[in-house]
Amino acid sequence: MSTIGSNLQGVRDRLEQACAACQRLPGSVSLLAVSKTFGPEAVRAAYAAGQRAFGENYVQEGVDKINLLRAEGLDGLEWHCIGPLQSNKTRLVAEHFDWVHTLDRLKVAQRLSEQRPAGMAPLQVCVQVNLDGGANKSGVAPQEALELARAVAALPRLRLRGLMAIPEPHADAAELLAVMQGLPALLENINAELLQGGQLAQAMDTVSMGMSNDMDTAVAAGSTMVRVGSAIFGSRPAKPTPAG
Ligand SMILES: *Cc1c(COP(=O)(O)O)cnc(C)c1O
Numbered sequence: 178m179s180t181i182g183s184n185l186q187g188v189r190d191r192l193e194q195a196c197a198a199c200q201r202l203p204g205s206v207s208l209l210a211v212s213k214t215f216g217p218e219a220v221r222a223a224y225a226a227g228q229r230a231f232g233e234n235y236v237q238e239g240v241d242k243i244n245l246l247r248a249e250g251l252d253g254l255e256w257h258c259i260g261p262l263q264s265n266k267t268r269l270v271a272e273h274f275d276w277v278h279t280l281d282r283l284k285v286a287q288r289l290s291e292q293r294p295a296g297m298a299p300l301q302v303c304v305q306v307n308l309d310g311g312a313n314k315s316g317v318a319p320q321e322a323l324e325l326a327r328a329v330a331a332l333p334r335l336r337l338r339g340l341m342a343i344p345e346p347h348a349d350a351a352e353l354l355a356v357m358q359g360l361p362a363l364l365e366n367i368n369a370e371l372l373q374g375g376q377l378a379q380a381m382d383t384v385s386m387g388m389s390n391d392m393d394t395a396v397a398a399g400s401t402m403v404r405v406g407s408a409i410f411g412s413r414p415a416k417p418t419p420a421g
Contacts, residue, residue, distance in 0.1 A: 178226065179222045179225070179226070180222075180411075181219060181222040181223050181226065181409060181410060182222060182223070182225065182226035184408060184409045184410070184411075185210070185223055185226045185227075185228055185409050186226070187408070188208065188392075188405055188408050188409055189208065191392065191393065191408075192206050192208060192392065192396065192403065194393075195392065195393040195396035195397065196396060198393075198397065199396065199397045201396065205401065206396055206400060206401055206402065206403060207230065207401065207402045207403075208228070208230070208402075208403060208405060209230050209231070209232045209257055209259075209385075209402055209403065209404045209405065210223050210228045210230065210231050210232065210405060210406075210409050210410075211231075211232040211233075211234075211259065211388075211404050211405060211406030211409075211410075212231045212232065212233060212242070212406070212410060213232070213233050213234040213235060213238065213239075213260070213406065213413070214238075214413045214414065215410045215413075216242075217242050217245050217246055219410050220242060220246060220251075220254075221246070221251070223409065223410075224251055224254070228409075229253050229254055229255055230254075230255040230256075230257060231254065231255070231256055231257065232256075232257040232258075232259040232278075232404050232406075233256065233257070233258060233259065233260065233274075234258075234259055234260030234261075235260055236258065236260070236262070236266040236269050236270055237269070239256065239258065239273070239274070240269050240273050243256050243273050243274075244273075255275045255276070256273065256274045256275050256276070257274065257275065257276040257277070257278060257404075258270050258274045258276065258277045258278065258279065259278045259279060259341075259385075259404055260279060261279060261315050262277065262279050262280070262285055263285075264284060264285055264288060267285055267288040267289050267292055268288075268292045270289065270300075271288075271289045271292035271293045271294070271300060271334075272292065272293075272294055272297075274300070275298070275300070275301060276300070276301040276302065276303075276338070277289065277300060277301075277302045277303070278302075278303045278305065278341040278385050278404075279303075279305045279315065279316075279341065280302050280303065280304050280305060280325070280329060281304065281305045281315055281316050281317050281325070282325075283325060283328050283329070286302070286325075286328070286329045286332055286335060287332065289302070289332075289334070289335060290332035290333060290334040290335045291334070293334035293335070299333075299334050299335055299336040300334060300335050300336070301335075301336050301338045302329060302335050302336065302337055302338060303337075303338055303339045303340055303341040303383055303385050304317065304322055304325050304326050304329060304337070304339075304340055304341070305317070305340075305341045305342065305343075306318075306319055306322050306340050306341070306342050306360060306363065307319075307342070308342045308344050308356055308357070308359050308360060309344055309345050309356050311343075311344065311345035312345065315343075316341075316342065316343075319359065319363055322340065322363055322367060323366070323367050323370060323371075326340075326367050326371065326377075326381075327370075327371060327376055330371055330376050330377045331376065337377065337381055338381055338382060338383040339364060339381040339382060339383025339384055339385060339401070339402075340360055340363060340364050340367075340381070340383070340384060340385070341385035341386065342357075342360050342385075342386050343386075343388075344356050344357055344386070344391070346390065346391070350394060353391060353394050354394050354397055354398055357386060357387075357391075357394060357395055357397075357398030357399075357400070358398045358399065360384055360386055360398070360399070360400075361384045361398065361399035361400075364381055364384055367381065368380045368381055382401065383401055383402055384399055384400045384401045384402065385400070385401075385402045385404065386398070386400040386402075386403070387400045387403035387404065387405075388403070388404055388405060388406070389405050389406060389407045389408035392405060392408075
């Protein structure tokens with residue numbers, strides 16, 4: 178088996194153990210393999226090991242991989258945009274991706290809905306929430322999530338699937354768990370509000386939370402989709418630092 182294949186198996190085992198530890202059903206958490214910065218050969222290796230859902234942060238890099246692997250005839254791939262999304266990139270995303278996890282502005286949501294081609298399934302979307310007011314400034318404040326979710330749910334070519342967060346690292350696991358538990362709780366509140374008001378046809382079912390370092394805690398908190406990169410593909414080159 179390839180290194181990526183055995184890493185992937187290791188992550189699946191970790192998820193199964195995390196589910197068992199909190200009496201959740203194995204398989205109640207789906208795995209998004211974050212292939213950003215890695216080439217198509219990494220995606221092929223994970224695909225050969227049974228992985229189908231992939232996450233990309235940089236729109237053009239993702240689109241290049243999507244087009245290449247589609248032309249090669251790799252079937253059943255599902256592509257998730259998990260990076261910050263600028264208005265000028267929405268068309269590329271609407272035309273190529275299956276999911277967007279990082280909606281935090283209505284304007285971007287409106288553009289994605291308008292630009293989603295008629296021949297494609299609705300774009301599956303999550304609203305990004307800045308749970309802890311962390312230095313990562315993306316995401317709406319928790320108290321703003323209901324309003325954005327309500328507006329997104331009304332857009333014809335988007336389907337609101339859930340909420341996403343990137344909590345700040347915590348030295349204290351219990352504190353991290355408490356922060357993380359806020360996301361499924363918020364999802365329940367918004368579901369109740371919007372379903373009761375007839376503004377959401379189907380309940381949101383996705384809590385997108387947890388990465389290589391904190392996926393176990395995220396599962397304990399109620400995540401339904403973890404986004405895992407380095408534990409599968411290896412470490413990424415560090416971001417270039419300004420010279421000087
Ligand atoms: C890079 C990234 C991940 C994966 O992070 P790892 O620590 O490599 O598992 C998950 N989610 C988002 C939004 C990311 O940008």
